[in-house]
Amino acid sequence: MLIQFRKLTTSDQPLQFHQTVDVSNAVKDRKDILAVQPLDVDLTATASVSGTVDVRGRLQGELEMNCSRCLKPISEHVHIPFHEVFQPVEDPESIQDENDDTTYVQGESVDLTPYVEEAFLLHLPLAPVCKADCKGLCPNCGKDLNEGTCDCDTEVIDPRLAGLKDFFK
Structure with missing residues (x-):
């Protein structure tokens, strides 16, 4: 051209x-x-x-x-x-x-x-x-979250308070 x-x-x-x-x-x-x-x-x-x-x-x-x-x-x-x-x-x-x-x-x-x-x-x-609503992959196990949920623990703990996690157990 x-x-x-x-x-x-x-x-x-x-x-x-x-x-x-x-x-x-x-x-x-x-x-x-x-x-x-x-x-x-x-x-x-x-x-x-x-x-x-x-x-x-x-x-x-x-x-x-x-x-x-x-x-x-x-x-x-x-x-x-x-x-x-x-x-x-x-x-x-x-x-x-x-x-x-x-x-x-x-x-x-x-x-x-x-x-x-x-x-x-x-x-x-x-x-x-x-x-538009693609959920992506699980960052822990890699499962496609559009096909269903995974069994990974998604609880996020502040690293400064991680020592208190087991305090009430």
């Missing part, structure tokens, strides 16, 4: 991208993601009078993750909004405005694939759950 700035600015029409992008390399080191399907990418790149290129659209995909509480596999469909503004410059290091949302690019073209991968990674759920 390559945007050529000169070609886009001379064209009257915006540039459309309707592709699939394989993001499996971006998540290969993540142990919580079991499988990921290629993302469906629908983007529109529009050149402005000020020389910037505005890229907007959406990303969609399916991924299989582990529930962060009970570790069961869950399938999740993600809808990700995408928006980036690119500005071609001679020297991107000379730009001082760090609060600007514009991405300064050196050269005549920019590949959108790393930006698509970044948007995907930023929109992944931090703690995916299979259901």
Whole structure:
């Protein structure tokens, strides 16, 4: 997905991208993601009078993750909004405005694939759950508490008062 700035600015029409992008390399080191399907990418790149290129659209995909509480596999469909503004410059290091949302690019073209991968990674759920009221696993025996209770002692005793535990026995 390559945007050529000169070609886009001379064209009257915006540039459309309707592709699939394989993001499996971006998540290969993540142990919580079991499988990921290629993302469906629908983007529109529009050149402005000020020389910037505005890229907007959406990303969609399916991924299989582990529930962060009970570790069961869950399938999740993600809808990700995408928006980036690119500005071609001679020297991107000379730009001082760090609060600007514009991405300064050196050269005549920019590949959108790393930006698509970044948007995907930023929109992944931090703690995916299979259901909102998932009880998770017992911290002592490891039993799935969604399937029933366990026989573990859940009484919590303040360690400062542990010596008094057997006082009345």
